[in-house]
Amino acid sequence: MQKLYVAMVGLPARGKSTLAKRIRDGLMTEGIAARLFNNGDMRRALIGAESTDPNFYDPNNKVGREAREMICMRNMDQARDWLAHEGEVAILDATNVSRARRHLIETTLTDHPVLFVECVNEDQLLLNACIRRKTTLPEYASYTEEEALASFMKRISYYETIYDPLQDEKYWLRVDSTANRLLDERPCESSPYYPAIREMVVSVWIQCLYLARHGQTEFNLRGRIGGDPPLTATGRAQALALATHLRDKPIEWVFTSTRIRSHETATPLLSERPDAHAMAFKEFDEIWAGDCEGMLYSEIRERMPEVTQGRNASKYTYAYPHGESYAMLRERVQRGLRRALFLAGDAPLIIVGHQAINRVLLSLFLRQRNEDVPFMYIPQNQYYHISLTPRRKVFERVPYDDRQGASLLER
Known part of the structure; x- marks a missing residue:
């Protein structure tokens, strides 16, 4: 039976992880073996406090860039191994905002289709609230609130310099994550999981x-x-x-x-x-x-x-x-x-x-x-x-x- 990779896309604080969890939970409710592979969790486990520094995300920082690529590759390896055994849908929860990163994913994970799901949120009030909530995470425990806010905003600014919306990828969905509204799509009609995932991203949960x-x-x-x-x-x-x-x-x-x-x-x-x-x-x-x-x-x-x-x-x-x-x-x-x-x-x-x-x-x-x-x-x-x-x-x-x-x- 054909299996599927789902790769999340979007700038930080746009609702990617929430939507990724809903897709996983929705599929599991249907009896489909789905699992999350979160780059942030692996980053915190392998690198720790050093990766909280916003300069870790500077595209010109060779050390940080190579570390992020290593985490991406390791998560893809784990996702591929899981699908090779009992898994059916592996969900890669990360920003994946650059075309180069998405090209890497598509050329590495060739055993099953890759469906990209991009989260868009232009509500400034929500963005501000989400960013402030991110600054309360344990990795910012040694920061003051304003230091954490400045650090996270700088991290976002680095991602914005390499951000390219989905366009040339083979299969994708673009979603307004605040309104649960589908903005555009390039359907993966060959996948038996696509209709269920499409419904989940537009449903109110x-x-x-x-x-x-x-x-x-x-x-x-x-x-x-x-x-x-x-x-x-x-x-x-x-x-x-x-x-x-x-x-x-x-x-x-x-x-x-x-x-x-x-x-x-x-x-x-x-x-x-x-x-x-x-x-x-x-x-x-x-x-x-x-x-x-x-x-x-x-x-x-x-x-x-x-x-x-x-x-x-x-x-x-x-x-x-x-x-x-x-x-x-x-x-x-x-x-x-x-x-x-x-x-x-x-x-x-x-x-x-x-x-x-x-x-x-x-x-x-x-x-x-x-x-x-x-x-x-x-x-x-x-x-x-x-x-x-x-x-x-x-x-x-x-x-x-x-x-x-x-x-x-x-x-």
Whole structure:
């Protein structure tokens, strides 16, 4: 039976390793023997701290260049040996950004086809976040944060001088790794694994996502919309109860809006997870009510009856004066979700959102009619758990006892 090499391509911090792992995991779920061969892991094991110096990646550094080529050749040898025995798909996880390196791979691995998969990411916010995350790796333990950042940026600059996008190679896929979107391809139609891999690179993968709404605020109690109010005592109890309920759940990323109530709800979650990453996205800010921000619903009915009439006629498409509609939210919420999923990779994450935001987020996973989205049930004492892969789909609403949070606050 024909076997396959998959060689990743792309500048650092573009999502190559995350996608490589998804391809491996997806193939293994199908009963296909797949394995990763990561150049970075071998580099750290064989060379150690010396290879953290950015000058190791200077194309004009003969010693560094030869060391990198040695690692590449050794990984290819191991991949070839594995395919010669029990393996079916060997995945070479490395930058492979130069045509010379890819030519070396194609001319060395001639026993089976080579499929190149290039990851592209032009979202500057995500790139900055990914680069900062890279600087927390153990190999930068002796660096200050700014030293590590400068070192990694210089490493990237060296790769940029030799980077050539895929073009002349025999088989390849180019993928927008943030949007899970295929940009271009030269299909490897002879490989029985190609259709499955092609599907995997464009599929949304969510291993474990928790979606929670912020706790109660004074605006919630009074019927005011928008604003930036803090949590009430009940809201703080709900936040504490949520954190207690999820205490034993592994959560590595916590995403919030930029609003106070979202931050305060996430604070107890983060206090129990000092190593968790936290980021606030404006994409997750509550729907903007424009001229109606901070108003009571009763005030809107009395002073701006045309707003009430417009929303009653079509709550999904009606936009507040100088504000937003649910339809307008979709693009920014979808962008926020893509960013959150890209940063988290396959790690468990939670989004602490708002009522309208969570409605739109849920509608991205459910086949919900647009006109029904503004009426989806988003309680403040329950959360949603979502797992979504090509072979597994889990969607559940889970209640938690917010009275437990009140008792903890009283202690």
